[in-house]
Amino acid sequence: MSFSNYLETEILDHVFGGAAYTAPSTLYVALYTATPNDAGGGTELSGSGYTRRTASFSTSGATTSNSGAVEYPTATGSWGTITHIGVFDAATSGNLMAYGALSSSKAVDTGDVFRIPAGDLDITLN
Secondary structure, three states: OEEOHHHHHHHHHHHHHOOOOOOOOOEEEEEEEEOOEOOEOOEEOOOOOOOOEEEOEEEEOOEEEEOOOEEOOOOOOOOEEEEEEEEEOOOOOOOEEEEEEEEEEEEEOOOOOOEEOOOOOEEEOO
16 A cells, blocks of 8 residues: 555654654545545545445554454445545545555445455555
8 A cells, every 4th residue: 555645744744844743543444446646536435325434453563454354334336346445534534544456356236245354454664
């Protein structure tokens, strides 16, 4: 996953500029059908029962991973094909923190439940 421009600026300013950054108390995982980028963008799902879901992370070395499963509500209509995910600091709107492509796209139809198993959402710094 890549960091967004927002998070890159906050971290650099925190470490080198002396402006304290307070990490969000809750992180939310968003699903996309079109690619986001460092500035945001992309096409996040909306409607048909979709809502961003909360996630907790555990860090080891240069990688942080979701410590529990992230499960979305049952789709009440077609969500299309999920290609990317994003991590935000708010349930709606908010700031995109990090984003990345799924290892394989997943079509979500009416009645399906999209789930990210624990440990499958990795954010790595190199």
